[in-house]
Amino acid sequence: RKEVEQDPGPFNVPEGATVAFNCTYSNSASQSFFWYRQDCRKEPKLLMSVYSSGNEDGRFTAQLNRASQYISLLIRDSKLSDSATYLCAVITNSGYALNFGKGTSLLVTP
C-alpha cells in the first residue's frame, strides 16, 4: 500500500463549481501535511499547509483528520486558472522529506 494515496481524477468541473479532493496517508506518525499545485510541465508549488484546526486561504480550505488519516482540499467558486494537478504531500520522518501522492488532475471548463 502506498503511503499517500489520492484519487487521480480527472475532475472536470464548470466554472463556479465547488470541488473537493481527498488524500489518505498510511503512517499514523506523519507529522506535517501540505497541498501542492503543479501546472503542466512545471515544478510543484506550495498551495497551503494543512493543520488539525483546518485552514482557509481565500477560496481554498484544507482540513486534516488525524483519526481517519486523511486530508482534504476544498476549492470554492472554481476559476479556469485553477486547472492543474493537486498533489497531497506528507512528512513522515524527522528528515523533513516530502512524500507525495500521485496527484489529482482538475480541469475547470467555461
Place this chain on the structure above:
Amino acid sequence: EAGVAQSPRYKIIEKRQSVAFWCNPISGHATLYWYQQILGQGPKLLIQFQNNGVVDDSQLPKDRFSAERLKGVDSTLKIQPAKLEDSAVYLCASSLDGGYGYTFGSGTRLTVV
C-alpha cells in the same frame, strides 16, 4: 531571492548511456533533495542531503544512480547506465526549515530512447 537552479532543462540520451544533472540550491539552505517524477505520478524522493551528508537514500537505485553534494552546496545526480524507465523529470528542491520551506527547481526532463 534566487531560486533553485537546475541544468540542463532537457536531455535526450540512448539507453545504456550516462547522464548527469546539476542543482544549485537557494543560498543558505542546508537540506537538498532529488526527486524523480514519472509522467502521471507524484514526485518520488531519491536522495536527501543535509549539508554534504546523506540523510536518506533508501529509494535511490544505487546500482545505476549516484549523487553527491560536495562542500554542502551544489549537487549532481548521475545515472549510469540509463534505462528506458528512467525517463522522467528530475526535480531538485532545497529547504531551510523542512517541509514549510521547500522550494523546487524547474527540473530536468530526461528522455531515454
